[in-house]
Amino acid sequence: MAEDSRASLLARCRAIVGASHVITDQADMAPFMADWRGRYSGRGLAVVLPLDTAQVAAIVTACAAARVPIVPQGGRTGLVMGSVPDLSGDAIVLSLRRLNRIRAIDPANRTMTVEAGCILADIQAAAAYAGMLYPLSLAAEGSCTIGGNLSTNAGGTAVLRYGNTRELCLGLEVVNAQGEVWDGLRGLRKDNTGYALRDLFIGAEGTLGVITAAVLKLYPAPRAALTALVALDSPRHALELLGLLQARCGAALTGFELMSAFCLDLVAAQFPDLPRPFAARHPQYALVELSSNESDQHAHGLLESSVGQALEAGVARDAVVATSQQQALGLWRLREHIPLAQAAAGKNIKHDISLPVSTIPDFIARADAALDQAFPGCQPVTFGHLGDGNLHYNVAPPIGVEHDAFLAHQASVNRIVHDLVDAFGGSISAEHGIGVLKREELARYKSPVELGMMRAIKGALDPLSIMNPGKIL
């Protein structure tokens, strides 16, 4: 790009958002360029921070006229490097963080209209203040933005009951690649008037347009939520427990997380102050959450009788039902500390995979065996959202092997795991998306027919290819 047209675009951006909201100093731009896990740092022409949808539209229009790529950015907490620019230095990073207004709450419609830059935790809090629940919940909720959640169709721990971010959104406002504003902010439960544009922009990782606002679904806040930790013989027993709880509890089952013994060993070693609910070590654990709109007593009765049945039937080995909010938090803390314990213990090779729930016991057995054959003694760190078929199947080095030496085998480990995922009809990215990190894996595992249709859509909606280029496709 010629120096003078670059200067003219930046002048236009300053005119649109104000000079103080166009950052071009390298040091000031640095925090917007870096992958937060420190794997990578890109380069950009500028960081632009618009205040509202009209400004976003004007910026996109200016960039389209100048053929300058745009990298939309939210809380920059993604795991696949989808919201940072490449090394060319050609792109504008469009930070949505100033679009952070909650525009409306409609309790009788059970909806909330929010701007893309709203922090997820603030949305949860606003819903709670109105006596409602916005169920999306994930580790980064204190800093991720809803625009990013929507653009990556974020998952989290409540998918079993409430679905992914896509299912929690009724309408969108989007600035498309031509800089036009699409007002699709509909708060409707039923609307069959043409193609599912909403669902297309959700999960598109900013490659088709910029989400600027959304109508979110709210739910009545449950009156009670109870937690239990259940000790199990095997993943197959976990699957049986899941089936038993779903049949007995229906939608009251709001969480079902699997953790292997090795995961809790890691947590115990790194965080000795956390609770140790069982005296004995068990092969597998399920963290179960039950919610009730009726009463604490109802949830208690249902959880105790269900867990009791699982124990009697030999599905479960042992169980602890939390009798206080604090005990419940302690049990959840075990689950939440697995990633931290992994990080503290040293790097491992991560996978965010999903499978048909019914195949998970077989998958784990086959993957464990294949990895052990290729890398004897390597240590799978198997945990995840079993109820959704979503495993974080990570692989730590054999005892005595340096972490960095093991990480040199990342490509071979990925190949073993992802080939098996593919053979089982699974997904190589359950909830993190594709970004840059999994682009080559996507090209490997998606059929040419599907890739062809995705490219046709990208070409149709972003013919100049300025929206987050190099991501997904």
Added chain:
Amino acid sequence: MAEDSRASLLARCRAIVGASHVITDQADMAPFMADWRGRYSGRGLAVVLPLDTAQVAAIVTACAAARVPIVPQGGRTGLVMGSVPDLSGDAIVLSLRRLNRIRAIDPANRTMTVEAGCILADIQAAAAYAGMLYPLSLAAEGSCTIGGNLSTNAGGTAVLRYGNTRELCLGLEVVNAQGEVWDGLRGLRKDNTGYALRDLFIGAEGTLGVITAAVLKLYPAPRAALTALVALDSPRHALELLGLLQARCGAALTGFELMSAFCLDLVAAQFPDLPRPFAARHPQYALVELSSNESDQHAHGLLESSVGQALEAGVARDAVVATSQQQALGLWRLREHIPLAQAAAGKNIKHDISLPVSTIPDFIARADAALDQAFPGCQPVTFGHLGDGNLHYNVAPPIGVEHDAFLAHQASVNRIVHDLVDAFGGSISAEHGIGVLKREELARYKSPVELGMMRAIKGALDPLSIMNPGKIL
């Protein structure tokens, strides 16, 4: 189209599916050409009935090569004339009815893989036989096919709890407009690997490709389902009752239908043998369904205490809780007989609209008043799925006015109702789709930006414009 190329295409079709599955005789084709409500009959080059996905792909490939349009057809129960051809006689009607196998049921994954031509009632029955629930339920379930349900994103009476057809589908197999087979038959609850092609084909009414199979979500079958009829003062009281029940019952509330006094008057006049649950006439009625995975006793306790609270709080005037399966069926029959009673009483002007649930009382008041001003004495037949904001807001003529004379005002009545729907942020087609019938209304109410993006997608996926031309766009 030249006679010889037409003959050559038909010969190719016969070679693909067998001569007996290519119908060209006008009389034999007639049932495939007619709108079932008798409003219209189209013309076609032939009706082709493939047996499997490979045959569908070969037919589409042949039609694409010959530039011959294709009208995919399921059970032909749609309400917007989306599955019948135009009058040109140029199109092949592609009936999917022979693709009617249930390919697999996976209870532990809570999924079922079915072909497009499976009848909805057969799918419900197969799910029930496996001890599960496939929740989609609508009036045409005995003859509509799942391919049509998916292509129109059908709604029905269980949306409040389980969502529309889109939310009840995890994966698709599609023959695209190039005749390629896309195998997207994934049975995954989480999968963030690129654009939402599944959601794009769902609800596209066959204009982007032909759905040949799907992976459907199953649910544990509830142990109990109870029904109550609640008498109310006004739509606003119905909204209050809905809020009260949702807060107390959560996902156990599986149905909430609104019916005005005039609806039940119609039913009583036409079907005097149906039950009359209340001695007095009340302005509005809510038909409420509660389900429980726990027990009949649990559902009973919850329903009685909730309805009791509504009566005490003055939200409800009176209530009947069905104490037997037969009583429950009787109450549902009142709701199901409203369309039949309307038909027997003479034609009226129909609308399938949705609104933010919170605006429904205001909408009804404003629409009733506007219509009464324009057509004094006209009689709104107001009923529908209040829990989803979906009203079937139909308008019968004033007493003494001929039905046909009133129907001459259809365009003016539509304009009053749809302008108001638009002003309230609603949809002119909640669950029936667009087809041919609402194409002009769509062009009127959708923004140019949204129509532009829809056309761009249509052009990208069906560049020859052979897939169900003239529908939606």
